Amino acid sequence: MVAVQAPLISQMRRGMLQYCVLALLVEEERYGFDLVKALGEVEGMVTSEGTIYPLLSRLRRDGLVETSWQESPSGPPRRYYSLTAAGRAALEAFAEEWSRFRDAVDHFIEGRRA
């Protein structure tokens, strides 16, 4: 079996990961640890939990998410992330593109297998 190029997968994961984070925030706001755990439940999405935080920071600087500090029932205050209108629009645009792209890729890969 030929190994898939690790850098390529890493870049794909990095490109997709930000939209996964945005998708997790569509229904509800979440705090960082919660987001990391949710992403970690899906195998292959997160290799290092700590790398999520720089991503969240960049999304905030890009205006795709916004944050607020809220008291925690246990422990220190938590920083909650929620989707902005720009973040929602970016996610919808990506979802449309991603659907076409995934179908196209599947078309070739599934077709080869068939």
Place this chain on the structure above:
Amino acid sequence: VSYDPEPEIKRYLERLSRAAHDLPRGRRRELLSEIELHIRMALAQTPCANQEELEALLEKVGAPAEIAAAATDQAVAPIQRPPGAIAFLRGHRPRRLIMTLVALALVVFAIGAAVWTQSYQPLAFARADILPANSFNTEGETGYAAWIGYHKGIGGGPDRPFFGVTIQNTGPFTVQLVRPPAKYAPTMPVMWGWSSRLLMARYTRLKTNPNPLLARQGHRSLWKRGPLQPFQPISLAPGQIVMIAYQGVWHDCQIKPHVGTTTPPRSFPIRFSYLWKTTTAHIPFPGGLTIDPPNHHSNTDCHQTPQTGNSQSNASGSTGFGQGPNQTVVRDSVKQVASVEIPKVGPVALWHGNTEQGGWCLGLRLSNSDWLGTGESPLDGGGAVPGCFPTGVIDRGTHHLEWLENDIDARRIGGTQWRIRSGVITVPGAVKVTDLATDQSTNVIDGGLFILAIQAPNPSAPPYQSPHLHLVAYDKAGNVIASDCLYHSCSGS
């Protein structure tokens, strides 16, 4: 014993901090805070019982280098830094870039400041629509204050020419005026024929003209200067004015510039220091000078002026007198002959010597070895000696009483001003000399020398002013055997 994870967490965060050192401070602090909070939440959810469990937890969080790389967007494709200085600067943290730029700016500023300081020359001639008192026949063109005049007072007897300028600090910073090298005076062509020394009038200013008639005619201000005193270094503040003059005696009658001649020098040397530099600025005269030669002025006709006089080099000679162009000191004849005690000042010694040409030399010396009349001492109020003179020239050979004046200003040490008259009586038999104007007397020494100290609270006012002088020499029998009077009421005596 329960396991304490804190040391390991601390070490992990320190490694993360080091790995993220290229991040801006705010982002680095935020990242560390987020990661620490994440670790504590994970520990709260699943406490670690030992070192291995904590290491597994931290491994799950991620290697510090990996997290830092993600924060600097280098996780997948490390940035290939382009070569070159700018790229080097871009590749480093902004704080270093700022510090580098600040350092560069400081270096550029320092170089610029050094270049500017080297070229800084704020001194210029001040305008003087009205010439200083006692100077009347020469001024620089366009009203600038360069002047040659004839000064009464110090020296008495024949008037003494002086050549001076009015200097103003036109710059924004204070500079220090210092004494120019002695070589400048002899090399100034207008000083040919002069023996001179450098004087200054530091309290020079323009005053409102009290004469309403003159004020209406446009002369709204009067040029007032303080007394000419031996030059001393001073600080010249922005806008401040000072007069600087060479004063001396005309000893070479071969130099006879024509009236109206534009005569060198074309500049006046002023030496000043500012910050680390000391330089001589040659301030150009606008259009040169038009001078009226001294032999066109009755009081300074060459036939009436001394043939030799004091010079700047007088006090530097081993004899204390140096030598004039026509007089050479006989070294073995030089000795101290008398002294007078001046309160607060101490003894002032009279030195005398003969010249090979039959003339005489006089000098006045303070107890600290400073010669009066040379500017060496801060107590020096100026004067005519030390100097060497041919016999019979000072008084034109008619009075047999040849004398010169020096001033002492002891006010700065709690004393007063003094006028010292010293001289030679050229007829035999004198035992006593009296100044009838002030009724001060002194004994004659060595058959013909005298030194008379007169306390003069205001040397420029009667009866101390030279025109009020009336010196008389008596013999043992009380007969007048020599007399010199400048006072108008005794003229002819």
